Amino acid sequence: MRILLTGSYDPTYNRTAIILSGLRQLGVDFIEWPLRKVRGPEIRSVAAGDACDVIFLPSFTHKSVRKIRNAFPNTPIVFDPLISRYLTKVHDYRNIKWYSPHALTTYLSDIRTFNTADIVLADTKAHADYYRDHLKVPESKLRVVPVGVDCGAFTPPSSTTAPSRARPLIGFYGSFNPLQGIDTIIKAAAIREDCDFEIIGDGFVGDDIRHLVAKLGVKNVRLTGWVPYQELPQRIASYDIALGIFGTTAKAPLVIPNKIFHYAACAKPIITIDTPAIREVFCDDLNIKLIPPSEIALAETISKLVSEPDKLRQLGTAARNLMLSRYDARHIGEAVAAACKDALAK
DSSP: OEEEEEESOOTTSHHHHHHHHHHHHHTOEEEEEEOSSOSHHHHHHHHTSOOOSEEEEOTTOHHHHHHHHHHOTTSOEEEOOOSOHHIIIIIISOOSOTTSHHHHHHHHHHHHHHHHSSEEEESSHHHHHHHHHHHOOOGGGEEEOOOOBOTTTSOOOOTTTOOOOSSOEEEEEEOOOGGGOHHHHHHHHHHOTTSEEEEEEOOTTHHHHHHHHHHHTOOSEEEEEOOOGGGHHHHHHTOSEEEOOOOOSTTGGGOOOHHHHHHHHTTOOEEEEOOHHHHHHOOBTTTBEEEOSOHHHHHHHHHHHHTOHHHHHHHHHHHHHHIIIIIBHHHHHHHHHHHHHHHHHO
């Protein structure tokens, strides 16, 4: 079986990079043909290239699916959307008004796109259920492939490089989108003045977060902006506790963000909101701490954990072992290869 990866995709994006790494580790026969724009000449160049048995369209290639299907009408397609554009734009970012003509167009486009593929991947079962119930994707087409992590790149700190600090350091990184609930972290930091907080990233709600820090007069929060991706493992390794998401948007219960897998691979104790998606992979109080989306609950949980260093180590070690056992790149590659075989068998 030869797999062709194509469409307008970014091979360095975390989800796609993990899949590529896993396929390489397994020795799967695949070729990459990323397109800057999915239009006639570029598609024809793909069609004129090496023969393939299955086409794999990586994350965010929604606009590629139907065009690639028209160019390859008889070749099975596996689509890894990662998101519903309708759910993200209308209910998460809310930059398209609900019930507007644009919202309806986006919704119908999602339905057509998802149902054009032979197999559709979802990063969680909760997300797969959304695709089934709201985008009308048949259950038989859906496969769950978790985001996973490169456990070789994200590793625990060595004892010789572990930082020594007078105050606990609580860390977070992200693209500052609504589902992350960064305002909850800022408000918890205002309560927990005995801890330091580092928040890496920027994005859609960045100005709101900076205004909130100024309004509350929070002195123990450092907003770093973006750092190079290569620095993330080292920064995460410096944290005493790593923070996940705390938002209440429609998408928050459906996903497990990249950061959660990264923290776990670095053997960091993690605090995040309790959702069905998170519980598909993690177990509360065994390898993660799950809380309601509340700054009071977050502040109280931080206080409890920093007073129990043995518990911190236990949570981090268990999280790392979980990643190694089920969610490293090789496991993710196996799941993608199996989905491609299912598409070929249809």
